[in-house]
Amino acid sequence: MVSVLVIDDEEDIRDILIYNLKKEGFNAYAAENGEKGMELLKSVHPDLVLLDVMMPGMDGIEVCEAIRNLPGLERTLICFLTARSEDYSQIAGLDAGADDYVSKPIKPKVLISRIKAMLRRKGMVEPEEKSADGRLVINRDKYLVERNGEVMHLPRKEFELLALLASRPGHVFERDVILEKVWGTDIVVGDRTIDVHVRKLREKIGEGMIKTIKGIGYKFVEQLS
Amino acid sequence: MVSVLVIDDEEDIRDILIYNLKKEGFNAYAAENGEKGMELLKSVHPDLVLLDVMMPGMDGIEVCEAIRNLPGLERTLICFLTARSEDYSQIAGLDAGADDYVSKPIKPKVLISRIKAMLRRKGMVEPEEKSADGRLVINRDKYLVERNGEVMHLPRKEFELLALLASRPGHVFERDVILEKVWGTDIVVGDRTIDVHVRKLREKIGEGMIKTIKGIGYKFVEQLS
DNA sequence: TTGTATCCATGTATATTTCATAAATTCGCT
DNA sequence: AGCGAATTTATGAAATATACATGGATACAA
Numbered sequence: 001m002v003s004v005l006v007i008d009d010e011e012d013i014r015d016i017l018i019y020n021l022k023k024e025g026f027n028a029y030a031a032e033n034g035e036k037g038m039e040l041l042k043s044v045h046p047d048l049v050l051l052d053v054m055m056p057g058m059d060g061i062e063v064c065e066a067i068r069n070l071p072g073l074e075r076t077l078i079c080f081l082t083a084r085s086e087d088y089s090q091i092a093g094l095d096a097g098a099d100d101y102v103s104k105p106i107k108p109k110v111l112i113s114r115i116k117a118m119l120r121r122k123g124m125v126e127p128e129e130k131s132a133d134g135r136l137v138i139n140r141d142k143y144l145v146e147r148n149g150e151v152m153h154l155p156r157k158e159f160e161l162l163a164l165l166a167s168r169p170g171h172v173f174e175r176d177v178i179l180e181k182v183w184g185t186d187i188v189v190g191d192r193t194i195d196v197h198v199r200k201l202r203e204k205i206g207e208g209m210i211k212t213i214k215g216i217g218y219k220f221v222e223q224l225s
Numbered sequence: 226m227v228s229v230l231v232i233d234d235e236e237d238i239r240d241i242l243i244y245n246l247k248k249e250g251f252n253a254y255a256a257e258n259g260e261k262g263m264e265l266l267k268s269v270h271p272d273l274v275l276l277d278v279m280m281p282g283m284d285g286i287e288v289c290e291a292i293r294n295l296p297g298l299e300r301t302l303i304c305f306l307t308a309r310s311e312d313y314s315q316i317a318g319l320d321a322g323a324d325d326y327v328s329k330p331i332k333p334k335v336l337i338s339r340i341k342a343m344l345r346r347k348g349m350v351e352p353e354e355k356s357a358d359g360r361l362v363i364n365r366d367k368y369l370v371e372r373n374g375e376v377m378h379l380p381r382k383e384f385e386l387l388a389l390l391a392s393r394p395g396h397v398f399e400r401d402v403i404l405e406k407v408w409g410t411d412i413v414v415g416d417r418t419i420d421v422h423v424r425k426l427r428e429k430i431g432e433g434m435i436k437t438i439k440g441i442g443y444k445f446v447e448q449l450s
Numbered sequence: 451t452t453g454t455a456t457c458c459a460t461g462t463a464t465a466t467t468t469c470a471t472a473a474a475t476t477c478g479c480t
Numbered sequence: 481a482g483c484g485a486a487t488t489t490a491t492g493a494a495a496t497a498t499a500c501a502t503g504g505a506t507a508c509a510a
Contacts, residue, residue, distance in 0.1 A: 099342075100325070117324070155454055172368045193456055195500060213368050214464070214499060215381035380465055418467055420489060439475055439488060 002119060003027035003044060007037035007063060008052040008081060013106070017050060020108040026115075034058025038066060041073065047140070048077040048115060051098075068097040075140070075167060077118050081106065136205060138163050145205065152204060157182060161197050165210060170222035172213050194218075226362070226371075227344060228252035228269060232262035232288065233277040233306060238331070242275060245333040251340075259283025263291060266301075273302040273340060276323075289323055302343050306331065361430065363388050370430065377429060382407060386422050387445075390435060395447035397438050419443075 004026045006017045014030040021028035029044055031037035034057050041049070049067065053060035060080055067073050080101035100118055102111055137146040143159050144151050154162065160182045165173060173181075178194055198210055198218060211219050229251045231242045239255040246253035254269055256262035259282050266274070274292065278285035289303050305326035325343055327336055362371040368384060369376045379387065385407045390398060398406075403419055423443060427435055436444050 103328075157455070170367050172366070189455090190457060192458080192500085195502090196456075199501070212500070213378070216368055219367070382466070414466085415468065417469080417489085420491090421467075424490070437489070 002048070003029065003046040004048045004050060004115070005037065005040055005044065005046040006030045006050045007032075007034060007055070007060075008050070009033055009055045010052075013052070013081075016108065017106070017111070020112060024112055034060070034063040034066075037063055041067065041070070041076075045073065046076065048079065048118065050079050050081055050111075052081045054083065064098055075163065079114070079118065136162075136166060136209070138166055147205060154201075154204065158197055158201055158204075161194075162201055162205070165218060165220040169220045172217050172219045174217040178217060226250070226252050227273070228254065228271045229273045229275060229340070230262065230265055230269065230271040231255045231275045232257075232259065232280070232285075233275070234258055234280045235277075238277070238306075241333065242331070242336070245337060249337055259285070259288040262288060266292065271301065273304065273343065275304050275306055275336075277306045279307075304339065304343065361391065361434065363391055372430060379426075379429065383422055383426055383429075386419075387426055387430070390443060390445040394445045397442055397444040399442040403442060 004021050006014050006021075006028065007030075008014050008017070009032055011032070014032070018028045018030055027046075029040055029046065031040050033055055037049075037051075038058075040046075049063075051060045051063055058066075064078050064080075067076055067078060077100075078098045080098050081104060082101050083104050100114060102114055139146065140163060143154065143156070145154055145159070145162065146152075161178065164178065164181050175191065175194055179189070183189055183193075198212075202210055209221055211221055213219060229246050231239055231246075231253065232255075233239050233242070234257055236257070239257070243253045243255055252271075254265055254271065256265050258280055262274075262276075263283075265271075274288075276285045276288055283291075285305055289305075292301055292303060302325075303323045305323050307326050307328055325339060327339055364371065365388065368378065370379055370384070370387065371377075386403065389403065389406050400416065400419055404414070408414055408418075423435055423437075434446055436446055438444060
């Protein structure tokens with residue numbers, strides 16, 4: 001099930017969001033400030049964080065940047081909650097790595113709709129109908145990858161590698177970046193390990209999907225319109 | 226280059242959006258109603274459509290759904306422009322397949338920021354370093370060089386060399402500076418190595434781009450804008 | 451056992467560098 | 481200026497180095 005963490009210092013807001021999120025079938029958690037939010041984040045690993053910008057202590061921007069630097073949470077969705085006038089926050093927030101933002105006062109129906117749109121973009125909820133054009137749908141929730149309606153299970157490392165590459169089609173991930181994001185900074189593995197995992201991925205999802213950029217790294221192919 | 230189509234019935238809005246989009250380096254097109262927008266869509270295949278919801282004739286929702294059903298345009302980004310109060314439109318718009326929406330009155334900086342966030346999510350653009358030069362775009366994110374819409378891949382040393390020269394068009398880089406920046410201080414290579422790489426670059430990106438300053442080094446030609 | 455992850459040895463493609471020679475430019479001299 | 485010599489860069493081809501793909505081996509755990 002998709003889980004959502006709300007970080008906001010106003011109790012009323014937390015309550016109303018939790019209520020609506022649960023009503024929609026999400027797992028909902030709340031924290032009243034950035035520090036407590038970070039604690040919860042490390043234990044529950046939510047799929048989405050709703051993050052108030054203006055908070056005492058760590059503000060939303062700081063929390064957002066901290067999340068982006070936490071290993072394993074780089075792909076957590078982040079949505080800012082901003083007061084109507086805070087244009088600067090909007091820009092800074094998106095640049096800080098947020099995926100979206102919603103202006104206060106928050107209308108629950110709008111928020112839910114935006115959340116669903118975000119999840120859909122990440123392939124985290126089943127889209128009703130999918131195009132049979134060979135595109136991949138990556139379901140992080142279940143460690144499944146779907147291609148043309150056919151689902152396949154991938155081992156953890158292969159899945160993480162694929163999810164990383166596919167998160168930004170066209171972007172070239174350098175080998176050391178891949179090592180850091182998929183294996184972590186502390187683990188030491190040989191250079192050939194990446195190749196081997198790429199090979200297995202290619203065997204499973206098809207040859208054309210992952211391209212080698214010699215001397216640099218790998219990329220997931222862009223869509224050809 | 227990323228191209229954007231604006232569909233809005235208000236001329237003022239169209240003008241201001243076109244102006245700002247072009248200033249940011251996008252290819253910008255405009256249409257004054259849904260029908261004309263659809264015509265343009267089929268010919269220019271834009272990457273992103275900015276779509277007014279309330280329009281005489283086809284409204285934004287209808288256009289959005291029509292776009293999603295056009296072969297080849299399923300993945301075109303769609304961003305709605307909505308009046309502040311139209312909550313229903315917001316929800317319907319996102320459900321109709323829009324990727325985002327921006328409320329009027331539109332603040333150009335906010336809009337541009339949102340556009341970039343959308344493109345980034347699709348991996349379509351990287352704001353990093355490009356030479357503001359119309360003819361050659363160096364995309365470090367994708368390790369690609371684009372010339373007149375045609376993309377090419379360069380090997381590592383050639384790419385780094387080109388990126389260095391193009392980072393300051395008109396500036397003459399001395400040979401030892403090039404060696405230091407591209408090859409590093411510890412590596413020792415013969416002097417002819419630079420020439421050979423320059424030659425390969427010229428073969429690939431065209432003869433006129435890199436000029437030799439005999440006895441000193443090389444420079445990337447300045448643009449005559 | 452089966453599935454997963456890593457490593458190793460080898461082959462192969464390609465990137466990079468070197469080299470010999472030609473062409474271009476600069477310099478020194480009258 | 482003109483002319484040849486010296487210096488510097490361009491060019492073609494070949495040699496070397498590097499990075500990746502691949503098949504298979506190993507280790508370990510469920």
